[in-house]
Structures are given as structure tokens and as C-alpha cells.
Amino acid sequence: MPNIDDFIRPKEWVSDFVTDIGKVLREWGKDKYLPVRQKIDEDWTHHKIVKPLLKEVLVDLGINAAFFPYEVGGTDIPDACTLICVLGEEGARIDSGFTVACLCSVWPMLPIILKPHRNMKLLEELGPKFCSSELYVGCNAMTEPASGADIENIDRMQGKTIQTTAKLDGDEWVINGHKIWPTNSGDVANLYGVVCTTKKGSKDLNDFAFIYVPADTKGVSVGGPYQKAGMAADMNTDIWFDQVRVPKRYRAHGPGDDLKYFKEMITYGNMGTAAMCLGVMKGVYEIIKKWTTERIIAGKPLKEHSMVAAALSDIAINIEATSAWIHMYAREVDRPDIYGTNPWDDTLVHKTRGLSTFACKAVEKVCSTAMDYMGSYGYSREFDLEKHWRDGKMLGLWMGGLGLKQMENARYWYELETL
Amino acid sequence: MALYPSQEWCDAWKNAMNNDPACVENGKNWALDFPGDFLFEVTPGSGLDKTHYIYANIKGGKCLELKMLDSPGEIKPGFYVTGTYGDFKPVVKGEKDFIEGVVRALFKLKGDMGKIMRNAKYIRAMAASISSFKNEYLGE
Numbered sequence: 001m002p003n004i005d006d007f008i009r010p011k012e013w014v015s016d017f018v019t020d021i022g023k024v025l026r027e028w029g030k031d032k033y034l035p036v037r038q039k040i041d042e043d044w045t046h047h048k049i050v051k052p053l054l055k056e057v058l059v060d061l062g063i064n065a066a067f068f069p070y071e072v073g074g075t076d077i078p079d080a081c082t083l084i085c086v087l088g089e090e091g092a093r094i095d096s097g098f099t100v101a102c103l104c105s106v107w108p109m110l111p112i113i114l115k116p117h118r119n120m121k122l123l124e125e126l127g128p129k130f131c132s133s134e135l136y137v138g139c140n141a142m143t144e145p146a147s148g149a150d151i152e153n154i155d156r157m158q159g160k161t162i163q164t165t166a167k168l169d170g171d172e173w174v175i176n177g178h179k180i181w182p183t184n185s186g187d188v189a190n191l192y193g194v195v196c197t198t199k200k201g202s203k204d205l206n207d208f209a210f211i212y213v214p215a216d217t218k219g220v221s222v223g224g225p226y227q228k229a230g231m232a233a234d235m236n237t238d239i240w241f242d243q244v245r246v247p248k249r250y251r252a253h254g255p256g257d258d259l260k261y262f263k264e265m266i267t268y269g270n271m272g273t274a275a276m277c278l279g280v281m282k283g284v285y286e287i288i289k290k291w292t293t294e295r296i297i298a299g300k301p302l303k304e305h306s307m308v309a310a311a312l313s314d315i316a317i318n319i320e321a322t323s324a325w326i327h328m329y330a331r332e333v334d335r336p337d338i339y340g341t342n343p344w345d346d347t348l349v350h351k352t353r354g355l356s357t358f359a360c361k362a363v364e365k366v367c368s369t370a371m372d373y374m375g376s377y378g379y380s381r382e383f384d385l386e387k388h389w390r391d392g393k394m395l396g397l398w399m400g401g402l403g404l405k406q407m408e409n410a411r412y413w414y415e416l417e418t419l
Numbered sequence: 420m421a422l423y424p425s426q427e428w429c430d431a432w433k434n435a436m437n438n439d440p441a442c443v444e445n446g447k448n449w450a451l452d453f454p455g456d457f458l459f460e461v462t463p464g465s466g467l468d469k470t471h472y473i474y475a476n477i478k479g480g481k482c483l484e485l486k487m488l489d490s491p492g493e494i495k496p497g498f499y500v501t502g503t504y505g506d507f508k509p510v511v512k513g514e515k516d517f518i519e520g521v522v523r524a525l526f527k528l529k530g531d532m533g534k535i536m537r538n539a540k541y542i543r544a545m546a547a548s549i550s551s552f553k554n555e556y557l558g559e
Contacts, residue, residue, distance in 0.1 A: 015524035020532045028533075062536030075539035078519050 004093070004282040007316075008324045013331045014082055022086040024061060029094035032056060037095055038381055044225055044232035047188065050098065053233075054188075055135040057102050063087065064105055065131040067113050069120070072127030080114060081268065081333040081343070085275040085326050092279025093286075096391045097231030099279065101137075103272050104183035104234075106130070108140040108193025110268055111210055111252040111261035114343075122249060126191065126212065139189030139215075140265070141179040141239055148181065149400035151195060152266060154259065155346065155411065156419070158203040164241065166196035166209050168248065173211055175219075175244040181398075186225050186237040189215050193252070194241065195262070206255035210262055211246060219244035230390030264344040267333060269399050270352035274326050277359035280392045281319045281366045287385050288315065288370040291377070302373065311369050318362040325355050350412030353405040360396030360405075367392040420553045423511050424461055424471045426487050428554065433485040435548040436477075442548050445541040446480030453534060454497030458488075465505030466558020477545075498530035504557070513550040518542060 009019070036049055043049040058064040066083065068074025077083055084103060091099030109130065112119035129136040141164075142151055150161040164177025175196060179185070182192075196209045213220060223238035252258050292303035292312065302308050329352055332339045341347045367389040371378040378385045396402060407419050421428035436442045449455050459473040472491055476484040488494070506525045509515035518539055521528045528535070535542060 015522055017521045017524070017528055017532065021536065024531075024533045024536075060537070061533050062539075065539075066536065070540060070543055073540060075518065075536055076516075078522055083522075 004286060007282065007319050008327070010327050010331075013327060014086065018079075018083050018086050021083065022090040025057070025063075025087060025090045026093070028056065028061060029091070033094050033098065037384070037387070040095065040098070041230075041232045041387070044227055044235070047233070047235060050101070050233045051135075051188075053098065054101060054137070057091075057098075058105055058137070059133060059135055063102055064136065067106060068109075068127045068131050069113070069118065069123060071120070072123050073131030074127060079330075079334040080110075081271055081330045082327070084268065084272055085330045088272045088275030089279040089282065089326075092276035093283040094279075095233055095387075096276045096280050096395060098233035099276055100183050100231065100272075101188070101234045103276075104140060105138045107265060107268065107272075108138045108191070108212075110265050111193070111258070114261075114264065117253065117257070117261055119253060122212070122252070125249075129190070136190045137184050137188055139182050139184040139192050139239075140195075141182045141185070141192045141213075142195045143179060143181045145178060145180050148398075149404040152400050153404055153408070154205070154208075154263060155408070158205060159197055159208045159259070160201055160203045162195060162197040162208070163200065164194060164196045165200055166194075166198050166211055166251075168198070169245075171248045172245045173209075173248060173250065175211065175213060175241045175246065177241045179239040179241075181226075181236045182239065183234050183236065185239050186222050186235040188235045191215060192220075192239065198255075205259050208259040208262065209255075210252040210258040212250045212252070213241070213244060213246050217244050217246060229394065230387060231394050260344045263346075263349050264342075266399070267343045267348045267352050270349075270356040270405075271326070271330060271333065273356045273395055273399060274322065274352075274359035277356075277363040277392070277395050278319065278322045278326060280363050280388050280395070281315070281322065284366050284370045284385065284388050284392075285315060285319060287383065287388075288312065288373065291370075291374055291383075308373055311373065315366050315369060318366050322359045322362055325358065329355055347412065350408045354409035354413075356399070357402065357405045357409060360402070363392040363395060420555045422555050422557070423508070424467075424473055424487065429473060429485040429487060431552045432549055433475075433482045435551045436482040436545055439544065439548040439551065441544040442541070443480040445538070445544050446477065449480060449538060449541055450478040450497065453531060454495075455534070456494075456496045457498045457500060458491060458494060458496040459507075460491070460499070460501040461507055462501065462503050464503045465508065466556065467504035471504075480541075496530075498528065498535075500526055500528050502526040508556055510546060511549050511554060511556075513547065516543070517546045 065074045066077050067080050070076040150157045166173045166175050192213045194211050197207050199207045219242045221240045225235045295302040333343045336342045377383050421431040457475040461471045472488040510517045520526045
């Protein structure tokens with residue numbers, strides 16, 4: 001009898017070990033998260049339920065430490081993209097908001113963790129905190145009130161819209177600015193990776209800077225969380241940086257390289273988003289399969305009606321296609337030695353935009369289709385579909401939204417010159 | 420010189436682990452509340468003519484027992500690792516990373532993956548301790 005594990009996953013590229021780590025998360029989710037999932041929406045202000053669960057995943061299951069070098073206490077797992085996609089999928093099947101909080105803890109550290117551009121000096125200082133037995137959470141502070149998409153649209157905007165500034169004063173960066181919406185903002189994050197410019201309005205890519213700021217640094221303040229349509233386990237607030245001083249060494253790399261590895265972050269963000277879409281779709285598949293099997297209409301299960309079967313087929317097709325595409329691209333991201341492209345190359349940044357676009361549209365369609373056939377039961381909390389339906393839409397709204405994703409994808413495939 | 424694999428080699432590795440500060444320190448919480456013993460199934464090739472089994476009973480950072488077995492028998496270890504002699508050799512030599520080998524499916528590892536994830540430093544220390552004594556290998 002087919003289940004979610006029968007959807008395509010290439011065993012040649014995804015080892016049993018990686019799949020089994022995903023199943024550890026799955027089992028944890030079944031035991032610890034599912035019993036409280038229907039209470040998470042009301043936990044949006046203080047994360048009383050979410051915070052201990054975050055510790056269980058990030059610390060006790062070792063996800064925070066997974067990609068850090070072993071020299072600083074990490075697990076140093078290779079092929080990071082494949083594992084991130086498996087974890088993203090498994091986690092999102094349970095709760096994509098919680099999963100994005102987990103993955104985004106490590107996301108801002110990628111510029112200094114991933115080979116071949118590890119910053120070991122900085123990792124020796126910051127890494128042990130992520131690899132300890134205490135919860136330590138990262139936050140990528142990128143989006144600003146005026147724009148998020150423009151900041152990510154590096155090719156065309158070239159960082160000129162970044163309002164958060166970093167000025168070198170002796171041995172310290174002085175940071176001033178305002179960020180909004182980052183995952184793990186509020187009182188969640190312990191460390192921010194802050195997108196700055198060393199010269200406001202500049203289109204010189206060397207002025208793009210990525211600087212780490214401990215959340216308890218003088219001058220950092222945060223607002224209250226925004227109440228959202230979904231993803232309550234992902235806390236999003238304002239963050240203000242008012243004459244914040246951090247050591248000069250807290251810059252990820254330096255002029256040019258900061259931007260380069262930020263682009264790699266975008267690639268990983270696209271991949272992680274697609275993986276979470278897949279996880280949500282698999283969760284919905286399970287719900288709608290059960291529903292259409294047990295619901296009897298005109299003397300037979302709902303799934304035995306041709307119109308419904310057609311819709312169910314569309315759901316399965318979307319899942320298969322997304323899964324196959326994810327693992328193909330994950331392989332390409334993890335193995336530049338084979339494919340000749342690096343994760344920071346425009347090719348992968350723009351191609352993964354396409355995958356993310358597809359996956360985000362697919363999850364919206366899958367959730368909506370399932371809702372159509374569950375009707376009132378679909379929008380009733382106890383059947384667990386409505387949360388996926390709300391969260392699934394939100395997966396497509398970050399990282400520039402549909403507009404930027406499609407534009408960058410077309411830019412690659414059609415060699416656009418003005419967009 | 421201890422031939423890998425042999426009982427002499429097992430004795431040398433046990434001694435190395437128990438006298439390695441990194442092993443003792445990083446493994447102090449290992450297997451206190453879960454089964455942490457390993458069974459290594461080393462399959463033929465690269466000079467090894469038949470499958471060999473190595474059993475390591477490890478707890479609290481100490482190796483209590485390390486021995487060759489004719490077969491797995493009734494043992495139900497916490498962790499069961501399978502790989503070819505040709506793939507185990509570079510790890511024993513310190514040339515390749517064991518966890519990387521597991522992630523890349525050179526080795527099959529059955530057991531509590533969460534424990535491996537949280538104790539990677541200890542796993543690596545165990546493997547690294549092998550280089551503290553001289554080894555020799557079949558097929559070389």
C-alpha cells in the first residue's frame with residue numbers, strides 16, 4: 001500500500017543514513033509535536049510551547065550542530081543541501097512554521113560553515129555556542145521595511161536599496177538600521193546575521209556586507225511578534241540596530257565574498273522552501289487519502305468517484321515532480337565537482353528560483369484541492385488540513401515572493417537584459 | 420604491528436580508546452541510558468577473503484570489550500555497521516572520515532541516528548584513536 005515514502009527519492013544520492021535522520025525527526029514529531037500542533041497558533045506571542053520543542057530538535061536531535069566543523073563540536077555532515085532538504089520535508093509535514101524556525105537557525109551561518117569557504121577563526125568563536133547543550137538560535141536579518149525582494153535581487157538592484165549601514169570605526173563595525181520579518185526574530189534569536197551596506201545607495205557589490213551581531217549587543221532592540229495567518233511557530237518582529245558595535249572580525253568574509261556567499265544562502269533558501277512545500281504536500285496527501293477513503297458518498301468511497309480520482313492524481317503528480325526536482329538540484333548543489341556549478345553561481349541561484357516557484361504553486365494547489373474535497377471538514381481545525389492550507393500559502397511569499405522568483409528564473413533561461 | 424582485522428588489532432584498539440583523553444572525555448555520556456555497543460561487519464575484498472565481525476562494547480567513554488566474532492550470533496547491538504574491507508581501510512588509516520562514509524552510503528549504519536548526530540565528536544575520536552598504534556593491512 002503506497003505511502004509517503006513511496007514518492008521518489010533517489011537512493012543513489014540520498015543515503016539510508018540521511019533518510020534515517022529524517023525519520024528520527026519524523027518519529028520525534030509524531031511523539032512530541034503532533035499532540036500539541038493544534039495549540040501552536042495560540043502560542044504566537046511567547047512561544048511557551050514552541051521554545052522547548054525548538055531545543056529538542058536543534059540541540060537534542062543535533063540539527064543545530066549538524067553542519068558545523070567537528071573542530072568546534074559539530075557533526076560536520078557533508079552534502080548539506082541533501083540533508084537540509086530531507087529535514088525540511090520531514091519537518092514541514094508536521095509543521096512548516098516550526099521547520100522554518102529550525103532551518104533558519106543555521107541559515108545565516110552557511111556563509112562561514114560551508115566548504116570551501118569556512119571562516120574557521122570566526123567559527124571557533126561562534127560555533128561552539130551552536131554545538132553546545134544549550135539552545136542557541138540564529139536569525140538571518142535581511143528584509144527591511146522598504147523592501148526584502150530588492151535586497152535579494154542582487155543582479156539588478158546590486159544592493160543599492162539596503163538601508164542598514166555598517167561603518168568601520170577602528171576595530172569595530174558600527175551598525176545602524178531596521179529589519180523586519182526575519183524568522184526567529186523577537187526574543188528567539190541569540191545571533192543575527194545582518195545584511196548591511198558599507199555605503200548607502202552604492203551599487204558596488206563590494207559594499208555588500210554580512211555581519212554577525214549577538215542579540216544581546218548594546219543597541220539591539222526588538223518589537224513584538226506579528227500575528228500572522230499561519231506559521232505561528234516562526235516568530236517575526238522588527239529589529240532595530242542603533243549604533244550597535246561588534247568586532248571587525250564579525251564580518252563573514254569581506255568585500256565581494258560576503259555577497260558571493262549570500263547568494264549561496266539564497267540558493268539554499270530556495271531549496272529549503274521547496275523541501276518544505278514537499279513536506280506540506282505529503283502531509284496533505286496523507287490527510288486527503290484517509291478522508292477520501294473513509295468518506296462514503298453515493299455508496300462508495302469518495303476517491304472512487306472519477307472527478308475526485310482525477311484531482312487526487314494531480315496531488316500525487318505534484319508531489320512526485322517536486323520531489324524528483326528537489327533531489328536533482330540538491331545533488332547539483334552538493335556536488336560542484338560533478339556539475340561544475342557552485343551554489344553561489346547565478347546559474348544555481350536562478351534555477352533554484354524556478355524549483356521554488358514550482359513547489360510553491362504546487363503546494364498552494366494541493367492544499368486548495370484537498371480543501372475542496374473536504375469542504376467544511378477541511379477548514380475545521382481538528383482535521384489538520386487548514387493549518388497546512390494557511391502555512392502553504394505563506395511558503396510562497398518569502399524570499400522575494402512569486403514576482404522575484406519568476407523574474408530571476410526567466411533571467412537565466414531567457415537571458416533577460418532589463419529585468 | 421597489529422593486522423587489521425585480528426584479535427590483536429582489537430586489543431590494541433581497545434587499549435588505545437581507553438587511554439585516549441579525547442575518547443574518555445567525549446564519550447563519558449555514551450551508552451549510559453541507551454545501548455551503545457557496535458557490531459562491525461567487514462565484507463570481503465581488497466585482500467580480505469571472507470566476512471569478519473568485530474564487536475565493541477562501549478559505555479561511558481570506556482571500551483569494555485572488543486573482540487572478533489565468527490558470526491553475529493545472538494548479539495543485538497545498539498549500532499550495526501556494514502562495509503567492505505576496502506572502504507573500512509582508509510577510515511582505519513585515518514585517511515577518510517567515518518561519518519562522511521556513512522552519509523555517502525559507503526557504510527550502512529543501523530541504530531539510533533540521533534545518538535550518532537549528538538555524539539559525532541566521540542565517534543570521530545574513537546576512529547582517530549586507531550592511528551595511535553601501528554597497523555598493517557591485508558592486500559598491501
